[in-house]
Amino acid sequence: MGMDKVNDDIVIDVPEASGQGNEPVSASNDRSGSKSFKRKLIDFYDKKYKLLLIIPIILLVLSLLQIGYQYSTTGDIMIKGVSLKGGVSIRIPLQEQVNLKQIEDALKEQFPKNDIAIRSFEKSGEFAGITIDADIDGTNNELFESFIGVVKKNITEDIGDNYVVNIIGSSFGASFLREAFIIFIISFLCMAIVVFIYFRKFAPSIAVILAAFSDIVGTLAVANLLGVKLSSGGIAAFIMLIGYSVDTDILLSTRVLMRKEGTVMDRILSSIETGMMMTLTALVAVIIALIFSQSEALSQIMLIVMIGLLFDIVNTWIQNVGILRLYLERKQRRKTDESEA
């Protein structure tokens, strides 16, 4: 499609049209009971968009503070899992619940200098086994045997060889992380370039890019707060968020900037209808996967995408909408100034 032609078509709607926006098309099919409430909500959303902008700003500032705090206390902006730090991850399927504390204590006594974490995993809500992460050198067979020996001693079930071991050398973890960071920056820049080429306007493009940035920063902060130990899959999920979070922003910006039917508010509301449906379907799929997944790698990817999608709701429908409306308002003012002059 001819990009220029579309740009020519743009007719800037008047934000003062908020008066007209009292009867948005999409609000007309309300059920009578909730009508007044919904209209009040839309009115508030319509008129107080500047006030609402405080929410994403506060979220972004808090997220950045959290990440700064994380960095100052641990020297890293994230909590690294064994796959990034180096060590072993042992996954043992079990029939009966075991005393995690007892195993952990026994291991910590034998390996006092190591960082050891044990957690249980579930299968459809029922106990299905344990996962042990430890930053021990898994390529050292003797060390590993003595490690798994301690575990076996503290489990009544005979596990034999029925466990999964994942060994990551520490140098590999570090190089993977450096790598992932570069990839992340490249992916983000590529996305930003595409957005600029697509919209060819500074403020709206920045709004889309900022929304993606806020999504990712917010997600990282929440992941840190939840104590998520990031694995390579988790890093992939963050890269995925770059692409995923701009979907709704592109929808919004396209409809608001490049269409002329209805008022700006109408177009925002119709975008919300479509966009929220998109986010909801994604959330449903992600939450189902999160509940039933037995693979830790998959669970972590899904958890990060889920947090990201939730942030995206705020960052698209409040932050991006707010910036777009400020942009249009200014443009309109300049236009009227010109015509008056």
Place this chain on the structure above:
Amino acid sequence: MNPKLKKLVTNFRVLLVLFVLILAIVAINPSFNSKGVAIRSVDFNSSASTAGIYNPSPGVSPRSREVVLSMNNEEINSLKDYNDFIQKLSINQTVNVKTSKASYILRTKPNVEIKMLNETESKVISEVISEDINGTIVNRTVTKTLKVPKTIEIVNGAEDLGLTVYPAPQTNIKKGLDLQGGTRVLLQPEQQISKDDMELVISSMKERLNVFGLSDIIVRSAGDLSGNQFILVEIAGANEDEVKELLARQGKFEANIGNDTVFFGGKKDITYVCRTADCSGIDPRGGCNNQGSAWYCRFRFAISLSPEAAERQAQLTQNLDLITQNNEQYLSKPLVLYLDDKEVDQLNIGAELKGRATTDIQISGSGVGKTQEEAITDSLTNMKRLQTILITGSLPVKLNIVSTDSVSPELGEEFLRNSLFIGILSLLGVCVLVFLRYRKWFVAIPMIITSLIELVVIIGVASAIGWNLDISSVAGIIIAIGTGVNDQIIIADETLKGAVESYDWKRKIKNAFFIIFGAFFTNFVAMVPLLFAGAGLLKGFAITTIIGLTFGVLITRPAYARVMETLLKE
């Protein structure tokens, strides 16, 4: 026929989707009643390999693998059938094996255990010695008599046929390690190596694993952005410990006398390595013995040296003195065997070999274990490894293991079932949501059908290019289909608005696709860098996402838009 339906099935875009779908199904090649058990590997020198059954080549797609259909006219339909049949075999029995490719006649071999007695016996041993007499090489046979412990052979039923089998694949979908079980090892060369050397390492590695008896393997080079080189080895259903040891070894084998090397491992110096029972196995002379709490067993196998290597040996032994030990005469310096600069064994050289160019020599070594049985297993494993290394030679560089992971086949199966379950449930969830929102069958049903088609096509493309689907690929598929649903929601909303505002169809579709392409490009460019990152560990994820997104935006979205248009238009 309903004119709308007719219009639909004759539409180019819809036909294109159907065409691609058919191609994908052909690539997956599903079969719902696969019979037999597929051959994963054939042991060297087993009844099966003697009968002419070969190791499958690794590139073969799953459904074209050789499958054992019946044995002695008994149908083999499961691993249990196969194992039950194997249990019943006796020595020197003829087994008629019918596979998907041919019929073979196997003969079972006795499983012989050599047991040592507390007596000795005299044994006459003959050796062929090449001698350099005035410039011409003359072969001479030397016989000598040795006192050795008496041994008896005990036959423990029939030896295994030497086939490793697994249930016949029902589709061409290649499952990654985390879904089918196996071992993945990531190796890094100690120093940077050239592209040629890398290819050499990979081909030697493949050969080494094949010689070792593993065929279901993937060996490929991987790199990262900082220029680090990696070698990724994936072995389906393999014993991790054995393999790890074999992979991390550079395999630099040297046989030295004093500080001089007589011969190296590899084809240049070693022309033949015996791997049959008559000239390899537990050493009947050394045998096994108990030392305190541990058992030690010695193994030995014969090899043939090239004339050049034999000549070197002649020169190096020429000036050695003779010493007498246990009533036998030896040369003053032994032949010391080194593997990766570590001594494996010392062999005394018989006095009669002084200055002679023998091509036939025996290599020996040992194994240790808590019981005699363990010690035998250990020394036979060591022997197999040493034989493999002698045949395939050294790698041009030392490799370090950077990471390994292994998944048991049972867990792999569970992961797979789990992924499928999640996929179906997620799709159902989305389906319910879409119905609730639109309450129109002609919006929701095509949406779900399109998602299913995309799923089949992504898997089809992966099968066609031989890509192994692992858990990260599953995540990629979920993302691609999720994005697909998003795009279809955009198309549905844009076209349904037609009821309120009247502008033409082309315009509506164009609007929808402007948004869809924007989202596609951003997703696409964000995924591409992942293809080159992290030693290729996230490649599966990036590849499936990219396949899904591209196919969706180019083929299924236009078709869905046309379906919507046809169904909505009055």
